Amino acid sequence: MLSRKLVVLAGLPGSGKSTLAEGLSRHFSLPLFSVDPIEAAMWRGGLPRDRTGIAAYVVAQALAEEHLRLGQSVVIDAVNPVEASRAAWRSLAEKYRANLSIIECICVDEATHRRRIEARMRQIEGMTEITWAEVEKRRTGYEAWIDARLTLDTSAHPPERLLAEAIGYLA
Template sequence: MIMSQKLIVLAGLPGSGKSTLAEGLSRHFSLPLFSVDPIEAAMWRGGLPRDQTGIAAYVVAQTLAAEHLRLGQSVVIDAVNPVEAPRAAWRSLAAKYRTDLAIIECVCVDEATHRRRIEARMRAIEGMSEVTWAGVEKRRTEYEAWTDARLTLDTSAHPPGRLLAEAIGYLA
């Protein structure tokens, strides 16, 4: 399936299903995927202090995405994107390269399902410990509501294959 050039941004709290969906879209469309968590973990392994890498990891992801957009390629981004600053940066990047910005926000409405996911999660990102449920609850209080046009998927309501199909349809 051929689609127009897009900057595809997956957003949502940890454990909401965005990484699973981002990986599925990357595979389906054969697109590069830039995920903020592994970028940040690599910075830590490289010796950067943890208190200096949060925003920097987003900047690295934006820079990598820009290189691919410059070449006319679509890109998938996997990041929480909890506040306006990174969201504005993605909008700006899409405008700079005159590409479509497609936002997919993953939510897990069923709190018990979300908590089970977090407590069972084993991503094995070298140097990064798994987030706790208390950490997710804290992040939820800091997570600003989106105002951009987007596809919102409740990942607790449907199996991953159906969610992927819905996202593919949205991007087509």
Template sequence: MLIVMAGLPAAGKSSIAEELARKLPAAVVSVDPVEAAMRRAGVDRGQPTGLAAYFVAEAVADGVLAVGQSVIIDAVNAVEAARQQWRALASRHQVPVAVIEVMCSDAQVHRRRLERRTRSIVGFEEPTWEAVQQRRTEYEPWTDHRLVLDSVGDLASNVTKAREYLALRSRPAARG
């Protein structure tokens, strides 16, 4: 199965993705560390590293799916082009795709999380709250069937909801 996480930076995607990966099990392919690695390798910040990181993540996920393992994509996935990339990957491997969109309904909590987070990804600069607000204006509405989780809720409850959703999506009738 291909599980696609989506949502603004610091909404709570990575926390849910990591806990899901432990429970399922599944590999997590996160775009931010890929982008940071590209920068550490000398790719200039002026280059389209964000787009390239999605392509690298796709190549890694392709390899994981090729050996019959599930993979979780941890990325903002704000635009239709990125979303189509994951649908096409799932189609190539003939596996179900499940989308989990994570949001934080409390702007103060969201901002506090962003400003306090320390992921220690060498070469990755965390976005400012202003940058997250700009991303919000660029975030295209989803048209796919998806589970929407509010990260104001506790992590355990959100992971339980996600696992229930994934169990339904993994059935053959739910593919696509």
């Protein structure tokens, strides 16, 4: 990866974005900033749960900005459900003249998606796993993307193939 990139993985919880983000981070040896562990750390630090959602995105953006400022590429793992969070990534990429590469993970097969959520055990200290009902509620507030992006149906292909597609997209 020669040019500086801001790689943003997006999608509903359980859509496969964290698995893909970790694979890309390993493949390209890039730092990965994931909103969920950041938010859980804030809770462990004593911040109330109802105050950390947007703040966790701000922290991820600050960490990404520091790396971009140093000329490095980064991978972001976050739901990014609304235009405000997406605009912040666009602004950051523009500020540091980084190529913004968005990969949206979707899970078209609802039964697969639900199984993933119900079996999920990420072991993020202080964070309970989301329920299927909460995912369905989040889906109603998930705005359609307007940006150019790679959209991957993670229920249609094995993780190795999805990772290869994402690597090809970023190359």
